[in-house]
Amino acid sequence: MVEVSSTIHPDGQSVELLLNMGPQHPSTHGVFRMVLWIDGEKILGVEPHIGYLHRGSEKICEGEQYHQIITLFDRLDYVANFNNELVYCQAVEKLMGLTVPERAEYVRVILCELNRIASHLLYVGTIGLDAGAMTPTMFAFRGRERVQALFEAVSGARMMHNYFRIGGLKEDLPDNFEQMIRELLPLLAEDIEESDKIITFNEIFISRTKDVGVISAEEAIDYGLTGPCLRGCGYEYDVRKAEPYSVYDRFDFEVPVGLDGDCWDRHWVRVQEMYQSMHIIEQALEQMPEGPVTSSLGRRLIRPPAGEVYVRAENPRGEIGVYLVSQGTDKPYRLKVRPPSFCNLSALKRLLKDAWVADSVVILGSLDIVLGEVDR
Amino acid sequence: MPSVGRLIVPEEVWPVLNSVKGLMITLASTVKGLRKPITQQYPTVPTPVKPRFMGFPALTWDDKVPEPFCTGCMVCIRNCPTQCMSATMKDNPAQAEGTSSRRKIIDFFEINLNRCILCGICVEVCNFDAIVMSHEHEMSTYQRNGDRVDLPALLQVGRKYQEKTGWIPPTVLAKQKKDAEDAAQAGQEPAGAVVTEAVVAEPAVAEDKAESD
Ligand code: SF4
Ligand code: SF4
Numbered sequence: 001m002v003e004v005s006s007t008i009h010p011d012g013q014s015v016e017l018l019l020n021m022g023p024q025h026p027s028t029h030g031v032f033r034m035v036l037w038i039d040g041e042k043i044l045g046v047e048p049h050i051g052y053l054h055r056g057s058e059k060i061c062e063g064e065q066y067h068q069i070i071t072l073f074d075r076l077d078y079v080a081n082f083n084n085e086l087v088y089c090q091a092v093e094k095l096m097g098l099t100v101p102e103r104a105e106y107v108r109v110i111l112c113e114l115n116r117i118a119s120h121l122l123y124v125g126t127i128g129l130d131a132g133a134m135t136p137t138m139f140a141f142r143g144r145e146r147v148q149a150l151f152e153a154v155s156g157a158r159m160m161h162n163y164f165r166i167g168g169l170k171e172d173l174p175d176n177f178e179q180m181i182r183e184l185l186p187l188l189a190e191d192i193e194e195s196d197k198i199i200t201f202n203e204i205f206i207s208r209t210k211d212v213g214v215i216s217a218e219e220a221i222d223y224g225l226t227g228p229c230l231r232g233c234g235y236e237y238d239v240r241k242a243e244p245y246s247v248y249d250r251f252d253f254e255v256p257v258g259l260d261g262d263c264w265d266r267h268w269v270r271v272q273e274m275y276q277s278m279h280i281i282e283q284a285l286e287q288m289p290e291g292p293v294t295s296s297l298g299r300r301l302i303r304p305p306a307g308e309v310y311v312r313a314e315n316p317r318g319e320i321g322v323y324l325v326s327q328g329t330d331k332p333y334r335l336k337v338r339p340p341s342f343c344n345l346s347a348l349k350r351l352l353k354d355a356w357v358a359d360s361v362v363i364l365g366s367l368d369i370v371l372g373e374v375d376r
Numbered sequence: 377m378p379s380v381g382r383l384i385v386p387e388e389v390w391p392v393l394n395s396v397k398g399l400m401i402t403l404a405s406t407v408k409g410l411r412k413p414i415t416q417q418y419p420t421v422p423t424p425v426k427p428r429f430m431g432f433p434a435l436t437w438d439d440k441v442p443e444p445f446c447t448g449c450m451v452c453i454r455n456c457p458t459q460c461m462s463a464t465m466k467d468n469p470a471q472a473e474g475t476s477s478r479r480k481i482i483d484f485f486e487i488n489l490n491r492c493i494l495c496g497i498c499v500e501v502c503n504f505d506a507i508v509m510s511h512e513h514e515m516s517t518y519q520r521n522g523d524r525v526d527l528p529a530l531l532q533v534g535r536k537y538q539e540k541t542g543w544i545p546p547t548v549l550a551k552q553k554k555d556a557e558d559a560a561q562a563g564q565e566p567a568g569a570v571v572t573e574a575v576v577a578e579p580a581v582a583e584d585k586a587e588s589d
Pocket of ligand 2: 433455456457458459460461487491492493494495496497498499
């Protein structure tokens with residue numbers, strides 16, 4: 001942190017400081033900058049600055065063909081790539097009225113839920129760092145690495161998969177997938193449990209996060225919070241339940257909700273979600289049928305009919321929406337993304353008001369933002 | 377927490393005890409973790425990649441003719457999301473001699489690997505099995521243009537990949553699979569009828585042929 005300037009408070013006693021935090025601060029989860037206006041240890045106001053990772057993804061989409069855009073969605077929320085690919089593919093499929101083969105839907109769900117676990121594991125690791133605990137990071141990353149090894153075996157890349165296709169998948173799962181995932185699941189369950197045990201009910205962690213960054217459900221809705229940030233306030237809203245997409249209506253799972261809307265509740269909701277995801281994966285593995293995974297489209301150029309469509313899905317960070325306008329050409333006319341991280345970040349000003357400086361990092365961490373998605 | 381403990385130990389001490397408990401949990405996990413290290417000593421010990429791993433794209437070599445598979449048709453170039461490739465084609469002299477069935481052949485091919493995002497779209501759209509996602513991924517150089525690789529370099533990387541993985545052209549693979557399926561069906565259909573030895577022997581022959589293809 002670097003001091004920018006200071007002014008003497010009107011009472012002549014205390015000094016108000018303007019503190020610059022970021023964009024290269026290790027706790028801001030990417031290139032995010034906040035200017036904190038503090039009085040002693042208390043935050044009087046905060047000015048978030050975003051845009052350091054702006055790549056103009058939405059504008060690039062207008063110049064790319066439909067099948068090339070999948071690669072751009074990989075790079076929005078780079079911690080939950082499969083979930084992003086899914087929502088984009090669904091948008092184009094809805095516009096074209098395509099039905100996806102059953103097996104492809106199940107594979108998509110399995111991979112998305114694995115990705116949700118990987119993403120939440122990363123969160124558990126980083127919130128530990130933000131609260132001053134080093135160990136959980138190591139355990140969380142070990143679990144995440146296992147998931148990513150599976151992703152590499154399935155799609156050929158650890159992070160930028162480009163595996164989902166409009167109307168299906170790139171190719172079927174590898175032959176030994178069943179064996180790989182059966183080996184992975186118990187290990188992953190162990191990892192989740194371990195990182196949960198090590199941090200969630202830790203006395204120090206609780207005192208760092210309980211009653212910190214409290215927001216009520218009404219306010220959270222006003223700010224447009226979604227995902228674990230909203231459910232942490234006790235409001236049960238999950239797109240997978242509220243408006244089931246893909247084959248999510250065939251699974252039995254619960255939507256964990258918190259009580260007070262503080263940092264700890266948001267943490268707890270994420271940890272519980274990992275258990276639920278494991279549950280979904282097990283059901284999906286049992287129900288998964290055999291069959292084709294690619295659509296009838298083949299390799300034809302994709303030209304959806306003119307029209308517009310809005311599709312939403314539940315990402316690990318909240319509700320992601322894709323608004324797509326087509327004019328019947330091979331490139332979209334306009335593509336707008338409603339990124340969950342960006343909307344969740346909008347509550348930062350309200351959450352940091354009157355908080356302590358030491359808590360600012362925990363509060364930011366509990367929102368679990370990914371800057372690739374905030375700046376697009 | 378036992379309620380008896382709450383009576384004996386004063387309230388203020390509980391956070392301390394809980395912290396100690398947290399420490400014990402962490403310690404237990406650490407000890408558990410000590411049994412088998414999972415850290416990979418990456419730069420000293422190379423990490424093996426998965427069969428489907430997508431490294432930098434490379435061009436393949438047709439040993440039968442011998443010449444590159446690539447005809448310079450530019451399909452991959454038009455489909456690349458980052459426009460990082462360029463190519464030109466020429467008339468194939470080997471075709472005039474009658475040794476090759478390719479009328480056109482690649483003359484110049486360049487991929488700027490610094491721009492490549494390893495998406496694999498080029499491999500997907502190529503109709504001639506000419507391009508593969510190799511397993512090569514450590515290709516940084518100290519020169520700014522050091523990763524603009526040309527045809528010989530691409531073929532060399534491709535050759536390495538072909539040798540390492542025993543690469544079979546995907547279209548040949550698909551044909552083999554289809555043949556095997558057809559053979560299996562041909563074997564199954566008369567299963568309801570009287571099974572004669574001739575019918576059973578037939579698919580085996582078909583399979584052999586598919587493999588020798
Ligand atoms: S690699 Fe394939 S698609 Fe690309 S120019 Fe060569 S033959 Fe055409
Ligand atoms: S992998 Fe993707 S970015 Fe790289 S050359 Fe092929 S199409 Fe272009």
